Amino acid sequence: MPISVKYKAKNEILQKFPKVEICLKCNTCGLVCPVQYAGFSATETYVNSIFSATEPEKNPNIWLCVSCHKCEEICPYEVKPTEVIEALKDEAFEKGYAPEAIREEINQVLATGYAFPIFQSLHFINRERERRGLKPLGDRNTAEIKKIAAKAGLEGKIAGGKTK
Amino acid sequence: MNERFAFFRGCFVPVRLPHVEAIAQKVLPEIGITLTNLDEFTCCPEPVGIGINDKMTWLSLAARNLAVAEMNGLDIITVCNGCTYTLRHAQHALNKNKQLRDKVNETISEAGYEYKGTAKVKHFLEVLKNDVGAKRLKDAVKYPLSGLTIATHTGCHILSPREVMEFDDPFDPSTLDDLVTILGAAPADYDMKTMCCGWTLMTYGSREGAYALLGSKLANMKLAKADCMTVVCPQCFYQFDMGQWIASRKDIPRYDLPVFFYLQLLGLAMGYSLQEVGYDSHKVKNPLFEGKIKR
Numbered sequence: 001m002p003i004s005v006k007y008k009a010k011n012e013i014l015q016k017f018p019k020v021e022i023c024l025k026c027n028t029c030g031l032v033c034p035v036q037y038a039g040f041s042a043t044e045t046y047v048n049s050i051f052s053a054t055e056p057e058k059n060p061n062i063w064l065c066v067s068c069h070k071c072e073e074i075c076p077y078e079v080k081p082t083e084v085i086e087a088l089k090d091e092a093f094e095k096g097y098a099p100e101a102i103r104e105e106i107n108q109v110l111a112t113g114y115a116f117p118i119f120q121s122l123h124f125i126n127r128e129r130e131r132r133g134l135k136p137l138g139d140r141n142t143a144e145i146k147k148i149a150a151k152a153g154l155e156g157k158i159a160g161g162k163t164k
Numbered sequence: 165m166n167e168r169f170a171f172f173r174g175c176f177v178p179v180r181l182p183h184v185e186a187i188a189q190k191v192l193p194e195i196g197i198t199l200t201n202l203d204e205f206t207c208c209p210e211p212v213g214i215g216i217n218d219k220m221t222w223l224s225l226a227a228r229n230l231a232v233a234e235m236n237g238l239d240i241i242t243v244c245n246g247c248t249y250t251l252r253h254a255q256h257a258l259n260k261n262k263q264l265r266d267k268v269n270e271t272i273s274e275a276g277y278e279y280k281g282t283a284k285v286k287h288f289l290e291v292l293k294n295d296v297g298a299k300r301l302k303d304a305v306k307y308p309l310s311g312l313t314i315a316t317h318t319g320c321h322i323l324s325p326r327e328v329m330e331f332d333d334p335f336d337p338s339t340l341d342d343l344v345t346i347l348g349a350a351p352a353d354y355d356m357k358t359m360c361c362g363w364t365l366m367t368y369g370s371r372e373g374a375y376a377l378l379g380s381k382l383a384n385m386k387l388a389k390a391d392c393m394t395v396v397c398p399q400c401f402y403q404f405d406m407g408q409w410i411a412s413r414k415d416i417p418r419y420d421l422p423v424f425f426y427l428q429l430l431g432l433a434m435g436y437s438l439q440e441v442g443y444d445s446h447k448v449k450n451p452l453f454e455g456k457i458k459r
Contacts, residue, residue, distance in 0.1 A: 118179060141204060
């Protein structure tokens with residue numbers, strides 16, 4: 001079954017990502033995409049659902065992509081769906097549509113320098129580390145992280161998202 | 165040969181999988197890799213949750229980590245596909261785009277750093293393959309894992325995009341199979357070998373989808389008569405161990421397929437016991453497998 005992209009939606013995504021126009025809808029990407037297990041298939045592909053959504057940056061499915069780049073590796077026409085999805089995530093994050101889990105993880109890194117929650121569980125983590133003959137988890141230089149993130153504009157983006 | 169590396173432990177390994185950190189600190193020095201722990205390293209930062217959502221912060225914090233290694237005159241060794249992906253991406257982006265590099269350097273100069281591009285980033289798998297080499301690895305094997313069939317899962321982010329990662333074929337990776345063969349075991353030839361572990365899918369999107377994916381991968385490994393499986397990334401480890409354990413309560417059949425970080429298998433072949441390589445921290449255990457580890 002050939003996949004057709006809805007025209008109204010197509011115009012919207014095409015304006016942002018002109019390369020999508022060369023997509024042949026051959027569905028080869030669907031064969032190697034791990035997201036097919038989350039309700040898509042090799043014919044009803046994940047990439048097609050991304051390319052045909054209206055208000056693509058609000059499409060919750062963009063967050064399913066694992067950035068494995070397999071679609072990009074196998075695409076015969078260099079469409080690079082990963083680039084499209086990543087740009088949509090970036091836009092969604094800035095506009096405040098990112099899931100809470102993403103926001104939390106970013107705050108975690110800013111607050112501790114670790115991508116994992118270690119506030120309440122530090123005692124348990126260190127008990128396990130000690131059992132393995134390792135030093136306790138060290139403090140990371142969060143002052144420098146915050147300085148760099150502020151300069152790079154991240155904190156402004158987080159604040160912008162929260163007001164939505 | 166004695167190679168020195170800055171040990172980039174990342175977050176997942178020291179926080180959730182200390183036994184993997186411990187086995188790395190044990191076995192790598194024994195084969196001539198000296199690890200230097202640098203307290204200045206931070207989260208790489210994690211690529212899918214952070215990198216994609218704010219590229220400038222991602223590249224800048226990654227550049228800071230690279231600069232830390234440069235200031236210490238060391239190359240980086242990683243134990244995580246995600247860390248490798250982030251640091252390689254940053255290098256690739258900054259080396260080919262001078263404007264971006266200047267902008268990132270201006271950002272990290274706030275904290276007194278400069279990215280020069282002098283430190284290499286190597287996943288431990290690359291160090292084993294290229295720096296240590298087959299001969300020295302073979303010499304380290306005292307108790308070959310003969311009779312074992314092992315399903316290898318190399319994972320996604322160490323392979324793609326291939327022009328950035330420059331490591332192995334994304335659709336037919338052979339490095340890990342070769343390294344399993346060196347240990348005396350046979351790699352399992354199974355379907356869906358290069359399909360993702362599902363960790364990221366579970367974390368940010370669909371638990372059901374991730375478990376369906378996990379179940380299919382495990383079924384194929386079992387079909388290929390795997391006694392256990394091996395990974396080189398902590399996220400993959402957690403998904404195949406903890407994920408398998410949880411999913412098998414309801415979502416998938418019970419496969420009881422133990423999963424090992426490759427360095428644990430190397431440890432077993434060098435003569436460490438299951439307990440010493442940290443098997444007691446695993447969720448999925450299998451007495452049939454344990455019986456095949458001869459001493």
